[in-house]
Amino acid sequence: MIHKGLSLASKCQCCLHTENIHHVLILASVAVRTWVYFDDLFKLNCFNYHLSLKAFLNCWLVNIKGHIRNVIPCLILWFLWLERNNSIFNGVKMGHLNVIQKVKDKVAALLAVKLISVKDFKNYLFVFKTLGGSMDPSISLVRTFKWNKPPHNFYKLNIDVSINDNVTGFGGVIRDSNGYFVAGFAGPLNNVDY
Known part of the structure; x- marks a missing residue:
């Protein structure tokens, strides 16, 4: 500087x-x-x-x-x-x-x-x-998503679930209208049939 x-x-x-x-x-x-x-x-x-x-x-x-x-x-x-x-x-x-x-x-x-x-x-x-x-070539390795900001003074919640080798979990993130992280969460999902 x-x-x-x-x-x-x-x-x-x-x-x-x-x-x-x-x-x-x-x-x-x-x-x-x-x-x-x-x-x-x-x-x-x-x-x-x-x-x-x-x-x-x-x-x-x-x-x-x-x-x-x-x-x-x-x-x-x-x-x-x-x-x-x-x-x-x-x-x-x-x-x-x-x-x-x-x-x-x-x-x-x-x-x-x-x-x-x-x-x-x-x-x-x-x-x-x-x-x-992934050893299985039929499984997609990457999914690309575009995240759009919410309107001014609003928040956006994105959630996802993952299932891998009989283990399941969930997570989410809340971001403000500038895209800044506000809060997040994650945890296991038990007794899930799929």
């Missing part, structure tokens, strides 16, 4: 630390929680915020073109950057769950359009389903 001839460093949107690339992509609490989630999911045990970005990526990347371990860190970096920008320019609070969900959604979308497939999960089939994969 430049103001009256002074150059001031910007502050991190999630912790008010002086912002730099290493902080935004590795050290910020949103970044740490995101990396730890995927590090645990892949059972890599390589997350270390003291590493440089290059050294950290070397822990993730493998020498197999299109492998999911090469895709995931790129998506994480991209969505961390978008989350940071959305916070700065749109005033939306940063959240690691947003980044994690966006990475999962993008993997599911890549699977749906066959840019990646189950073969790209070599040695990591245990994360295939968690990241939006």
Whole structure:
């Protein structure tokens, strides 16, 4: 930010630390929680915020073109950057769950359009389903919906039900006329016949 001839460093949107690339992509609490989630999911045990970005990526990347371990860190970096920008320019609070969900959604979308497939999960089939994969090609992997804002000073409730391997659940979210989260809920559905 430049103001009256002074150059001031910007502050991190999630912790008010002086912002730099290493902080935004590795050290910020949103970044740490995101990396730890995927590090645990892949059972890599390589997350270390003291590493440089290059050294950290070397822990993730493998020498197999299109492998999911090469895709995931790129998506994480991209969505961390978008989350940071959305916070700065749109005033939306940063959240690691947003980044994690966006990475999962993008993997599911890549699977749906066959840019990646189950073969790209070599040695990591245990994360295939968690990241939006399905062994049954007849099952649609991604459904895209357009969300329309309600009229000014109104709220919109969206609900959904999920049935997966005899487990059922429900959830919903309420958003205001600006699209901001107001409340959400989720829970199991018991004794459901289908």
